[in-house]
Amino acid sequence: MGTINSALNLISSALDADQAALNVVSNNVANADTTGYTREIPNFQEAPPTEINGVAYGMGATVTGATSVRDRVLEQRLSQQQQLSSASSTRLTALDTLQALFTPDSGSSTSTAGDIGSDLTSFFNSVSSLESNPTNNALRQDVLSTASTLAGDISNAAASLSTQQSALDQEATGIASQVNALTSAIAQLNQQIQSRSPTADAGILEDQRQQDISQLSRLIGINQVTTENNGLSITTTSGQLLVSQSTSYQLTTGKSGGVNHFYIGGTDVTTELTTGGGELGGYLTVRDQDIPNATASLDQLAYSVSTQVNALNNAGTDLNGEEGTGTNSSGVTGTGTTPLYIFNQPTQVSGSALAMSVVMTDPNEIAAAALGSGTGDNSNVLSVATFATQATVNGLTPSNYYSQFVSQLGSTISRVQTESTSQSASVTQLQSQIDSLSGVNLNDEASSMQRYERAYQAASEVFTILNQVMASALNLGVQTAVA
Amino acid sequence: MRVNPFYVSNLAASLDQTQSTEAQLSNELSSGVSITSLSSNPVAAGENVLLLNQIQRDDSFTQSSSLVQGQLQVADSALGSVVSQLTQAISLATSASNGTLNSSQLQAVSTQLAGIRDEITSLANTSYQGQFIFGGSQTTTAPFATDTSTSPASTTYNGDENVNYLQTPNGQSVQLNVPGDQIFTTSGSNSVFQTLNSLINDYSSGSSVQSAVVDLQSLNTAMNYVSQQRVAIDNSLTRLTAASDAVTVEQTQLTTAQTNLMQADLAGLSTKLSLAESQQTALEAVISQLGSGSLFEKL
Numbered sequence: 120m121g122t123i124n125s126a127l128n129l130i131s132s133a134l135d136a137d138q139a140a141l142n143v144v145s146n147n148v149a150n151a152d153t154t155g156y157t158r159e160i161p162n163f164q165e166a167p168p169t170e171i172n173g174v175a176y177g178m179g180a181t182v183t184g185a186t187s188v189r190d191r192v193l194e195q196r197l198s199q200q201q202q203l204s205s206a207s208s209t210r211l212t213a214l215d216t217l218q219a220l221f222t223p224d225s226g227s228s229t230s231t232a233g234d235i236g237s238d239l240t241s242f243f244n245s246v247s248s249l250e251s252n253p254t255n256n257a258l259r260q261d262v263l264s265t266a267s268t269l270a271g272d273i274s275n276a277a278a279s280l281s282t283q284q285s286a287l288d289q290e291a292t293g294i295a296s297q298v299n300a301l302t303s304a305i306a307q308l309n310q311q312i313q314s315r316s317p318t319a320d321a322g323i324l325e326d327q328r329q330q331d332i333s334q335l336s337r338l339i340g341i342n343q344v345t346t347e348n349n350g351l352s353i354t355t356t357s358g359q360l361l362v363s364q365s366t367s368y369q370l371t372t373g374k375s376g377g378v379n380h381f382y383i384g385g386t387d388v389t390t391e392l393t394t395g396g397g398e399l400g401g402y403l404t405v406r407d408q409d410i411p412n413a414t415a416s417l418d419q420l421a422y423s424v425s426t427q428v429n430a431l432n433n434a435g436t437d438l439n440g441e442e443g444t445g446t447n448s449s450g451v452t453g454t455g456t457t458p459l460y461i462f463n464q465p466t467q468v469s470g471s472a473l474a475m476s477v478v479m480t481d482p483n484e485i486a487a488a489a490l491g492s493g494t495g496d497n498s499n500v501l502s503v504a505t506f507a508t509q510a511t512v513n514g515l516t517p518s519n520y521y522s523q524f525v526s527q528l529g530s531t532i533s534r535v536q537t538e539s540t541s542q543s544a545s546v547t548q549l550q551s552q553i554d555s556l557s558g559v560n561l562n563d564e565a566s567s568m569q570r571y572e573r574a575y576q577a578a579s580e581v582f583t584i585l586n587q588v589m590a591s592a593l594n595l596g597v598q599t600a601v602a
Numbered sequence: 603m604r605v606n607p608f609y610v611s612n613l614a615a616s617l618d619q620t621q622s623t624e625a626q627l628s629n630e631l632s633s634g635v636s637i638t639s640l641s642s643n644p645v646a647a648g649e650n651v652l653l654l655n656q657i658q659r660d661d662s663f664t665q666s667s668s669l670v671q672g673q674l675q676v677a678d679s680a681l682g683s684v685v686s687q688l689t690q691a692i693s694l695a696t697s698a699s700n701g702t703l704n705s706s707q708l709q710a711v712s713t714q715l716a717g718i719r720d721e722i723t724s725l726a727n728t729s730y731q732g733q734f735i736f737g738g739s740q741t742t743t744a745p746f747a748t749d750t751s752t753s754p755a756s757t758t759y760n761g762d763e764n765v766n767y768l769q770t771p772n773g774q775s776v777q778l779n780v781p782g783d784q785i786f787t788t789s790g791s792n793s794v795f796q797t798l799n800s801l802i803n804d805y806s807s808g809s810s811v812q813s814a815v816v817d818l819q820s821l822n823t824a825m826n827y828v829s830q831q832r833v834a835i836d837n838s839l840t841r842l843t844a845a846s847d848a849v850t851v852e853q854t855q856l857t858t859a860q861t862n863l864m865q866a867d868l869a870g871l872s873t874k875l876s877l878a879e880s881q882q883t884a885l886e887a888v889i890s891q892l893g894s895g896s897l898f899e900k901l
Contacts, residue, residue, distance in 0.1 A: 529644025
């Protein structure tokens with residue numbers, strides 16, 4: 120049979136439980152805007168019943184701490200999606216800077232400066248103009264000046280690309296130290312979590328670890344593996360260990376081939392990190408793929424135009440009557456001793472764009488006339504002009520080649536833009552799902568608080584009544600002895 | 603079902619998005635260009651390079667063509683003068699050959715013919731902007747020189763056979779010059795200078811000689827031949843004008859195409875901008891309505 124005393128005990132533990140629950144609610148409200156905080160709910164637990172003479176009596180309830188409401192699957196998916204999203208948005212930002220070098224020419228005469236497509240056309244136009252009067256000094260001067268503009272713009276674009284590349288290299292290197300700080304923080308948290316709550320959710324520690332993983336996911340591509348005792352191993356997407364239990368492995372950098380490479384314990388993981396994702400993946404993709412691709416296209420253009428225009432000019436006769444040293448299409452070799460080169464003659468494709476410049480200073484050295492002809496001949500300059508309409512750069516005319524280059528670059532950027540938009544939408548969606556599960560909803564907290572408050576009031580009321588019952592029992596019918 | 607308690611911050615992100623759309627639209631409106639970066643329309647950006655290339659080529663050809671037309675017109679008018687000089691020479695030689703002139707008159711004819719020959723020589727040595735136009739590629743030295751120390755005098759050609767061409771944007775080659783020897787010193791009876799020199803020689807002694815009749819006939823042939831060569835230059839002029847006209851038409855069409863490709867659609871842009879503005883206003887209203895208050899206020 121239950122006693123009044125046991126009922127009093129039961130109800131006072133209920134008051135404790137309600138206070139503990141109110142404490143959890145207060146903590147939720149206090150952390151409503153804390154980044155990474157996971158909503159907690161109080162764990163009410165029924166106390167084991169007491170059996171007296173074969174009858175079981177309930178022993179009330181206690182609150183055994185609070186449980187964080189989290190979904191590990193969702194959190195892991197968010198972290199994966201964040202890797203992709205931050206990779207593509209970082210890549211997009213870098214590509215936006217890159218494409219500013221190749222802004223489409225609107226066609227109005229004021230905007231032609233700096234546009235390589237227009238420069239190419241202007242150069243070949245000035246050459247065709249020379250057909251009309253091959254001895255005219257002004258027209259010859261014009262060929263050299265348009266050549267200088269072309270060479271200058273190509274070389275500037277190549278130089279800007281290389282500057283951007285080294286800027287990205289710097290930023291990528293900066294990420295390594297952030298990664299190291301986060302991995303060692305995660306390793307420490309692992310240790311704390313394993314020692315404090317090896318079996319249950321570690322609450323705030325878990326929140327912190329999740330927050331660090333989320334930041335790490337923005338930086339590099341990672342995989343996470345849950346281990347025993349609530350531990351966590353983190354590897355790169357290719358499987359190199361970054362954190363194992365309470366040990367973290369440092370990401371180090373070192374120069375190789377002019378750019379910084381990334382190492383974990385002596386293994387070069389640059390390629391894996393490039394495709395892995397995160398900001399680092401984005402930076403490395405632009406540094407190691409997009410910029411080198413653009414530079415290679417410019418190099419090819421610069422190389423083809425420089426060498427072939429040089430070869431044609433060198434197989435002709437200039438205004439001074441001097442022949443070049445080259446051999447023309449009929450197999451006749453010029454009698455000259457010094458080559459008549461307009462552009463700096465490149466020796467290999469790579470680096471041609473950066474090195475492109477005009478080496479000819481005397482416009483009279485433009486070999487408008489064919490070998491063996493008088494200086495009034497224009498057949499050699501005609502063949503240079505025809506070069507503009509022939510498939511001379513990778514099977515395309517120079518203008519078509521440039522047009523294809525800008526289209527391809529534009530398509531790449533446009534694709535990354537689409538990727539970035541959809542990935543960030545997906546991140547928002549996942550974040551929204553997580554927030555709806557784990558975020559602190561003030562309305563919910565208000566209603567929970569009201570509920571626990573009411574429960575507390577009810578328990579106090581029960582306590583008062585029990586107290587009166589107890590007084591009645593003590594007084595044994597005498598009303599005024601004990602109040 | 604629980605809902606995301608932070609929906610207001612998502613609404614704020616939408617507000618940012620709307621503002622960036624507005625910025626992009628205002629940028630297009632103010633610049634008048636719809637494609638401000640490669641990624642906004644990669645295909646059009648590539649197409650634009652090609653269109654501008656062709657427009658500029660057309661423009662450049664129109665300029666070259668007008669430069670060249672000057673030279674061709676100078677050549678044409680020089681040959682016109684040569685023909686009228688030759689007509690005069692023929693009438694002089696005809697009057698000399700009818701047997702009514704005395705010795706001193708015949709010598710005077712010879713002198714006059716020599717004057718005509720010198721005149722034609724100087725026409726054949728016509729230059730345009732300092733370059734001799736009938737010397738093939740040898741444009742820096744006078745193509746014709748007459749040596750009077752021999753009888754008959756001899757006129758030699760110092761130029762070459764080189765012909766220059768101007769290429770039109772659609773790939774036609776237009777002939778820009780006729781080498782002087784083709785016009786003036788071609789072999790046989792067509793040679794203007796040889797015929798004139800021998801006629802001068804025929805009458806220089808003051809007596810009528812038999813060969814003068816043959817030479818007179820040759821002079822007729824030579825004059826016809828010069829006229830024929832002049833036709834080649836006239837043809838080039840006509841072809842250039844035609845090509846230039848065609849190119850101008852093409853350029854206009856291409857410019858229209860390029861403008862359509864790149865120009866911002868102002869009406870469309872304004873509509874989009876006003877839609878974006880409405881959306882922004884609506885979002886702001888929603889945020890201010892929903893952003894305030896929770897159940898705590900009712901407790």
